[in-house]
Amino acid sequence: MSRIIFDTATSLNGWIADEDNSLSWLFAAAGGTEPDPEVLPSNAGVLVEGSTTYQWVLAESDLLAHPEKWREFHGDRPTFVFTTRDLPTPKGADIRFVSGSVADALPAIRAAAGDTDIWVIGGGDLAGQFLDVGALDEIAVSIAPVLLTGGAPLLPRRLESDRLRLVSAKAVGPFARLVYAVSPAPA
Numbered sequence: 001m002s003r004i005i006f007d008t009a010t011s012l013n014g015w016i017a018d019e020d021n022s023l024s025w026l027f028a029a030a031g032g033t034e035p036d037p038e039v040l041p042s043n044a045g046v047l048v049e050g051s052t053t054y055q056w057v058l059a060e061s062d063l064l065a066h067p068e069k070w071r072e073f074h075g076d077r078p079t080f081v082f083t084t085r086d087l088p089t090p091k092g093a094d095i096r097f098v099s100g101s102v103a104d105a106l107p108a109i110r111a112a113a114g115d116t117d118i119w120v121i122g123g124g125d126l127a128g129q130f131l132d133v134g135a136l137d138e139i140a141v142s143i144a145p146v147l148l149t150g151g152a153p154l155l156p157r158r159l160e161s162d163r164l165r166l167v168s169a170k171a172v173g174p175f176a177r178l179v180y181a182v183s184p185a186p187a
Contacts, residue, residue, distance in 0.1 A: 002113040005041050006120040006127035007140040008154070009175070015151035016124055021052050023060070029144045031173035039142055039172055045116025046109060047074060051083035052152075053122040058088065067091040078112045080105065082126055102129040128157040136182050139164070143176040 009026050010016050018025055026032045049057075061069045067090035078094045081087065082105070089095045096112070098105045109118055120127045120136075130136040141154065159182075167179040 002045070002110060002115060002117050003137040004118045004120060004130055004135050005044070005138040005140060006130070006136060006155070007039075007041050007138075008122055008124075008127075009035075009142040009144055010154045011144055011146045011148045011151075013147050014154045015148040016122055016154055017052075017056070017152040018148050019150050021056055021152065023056065025146050025148060026144055029146055029174060031175060032144065035142065036172050039140070039175075039177055041117055041119045041140070043117045044119035045077055046113040046118045047077055047079040047121055048109060048118060048126070049079065049081055049121040050123045050126040051081060051085060051087060054079075054081045054083070054087065058090070063090040063093075064088055067093065080109055080112075101133075102126075102135065103133045106133070106135060122152075124153050124155045128155055131155070131157055131159065131182070134184055138167075138179065138181055140177070140179045142172065143178065145174045 008016050011025065017023055058064060063070055070090045070093045074093065076094065078096055080096045080098050082098050084099050087097065120130055127136065139155070163183045163185065164180045165183065167181050169176070169178050171177070
C-alpha cells in the first residue's frame, strides 16, 4: 500500500504560509524557488492539497493564463483538491475536486496512487485531517531560515513524541530538513 507523506516547508517558527496565505517568504529564501530534487518525494504518484494552497498556486503562477506551467511542478500526476467551492482548472491538468471528509475520499486517492506514494502538499489542517483518520505515515519538513509573525501553522494538531520517530535530519542548502515516521495512534 502506498504511503501518505506530508512534505512541506515551514518558517523557523512553524508557519507554512504567512498571514496573507502567501508563500512568497519561502521563494525569497535562497533555494526556495527550486528545492533540491533529493528532498522532494520521489515516489509520489498523487498530490493532495487544500483549496487555499491550490488557489494560491493558481494565482502565483498565473496558471489559468499559462496552463503549461502546471506540469513544471505537478507533472501528469492526479491532484486531489479538497474544497467546498467551484474552482477553475488549468487546461490539461488532472484535478479532482473533493468535498467531504478525508476518510470518505481516501479510497479514491489510494486507488489513483496505486503502488506510488501520496504527497499531501498543504495545508497543515488538511494534513491534520489525514492524521486524525490514522492515514499519515510520514512528516517531512524543510525549515527555511525565515521567521514570520503569524499565518498558517505547520500542523494544528497535538502529536506526542511517542508517535514520531526521527528518520533523518540534515542541512540542504540554507534549509534544515527533518523527516519523521508517524506511528499509528494507540488503540
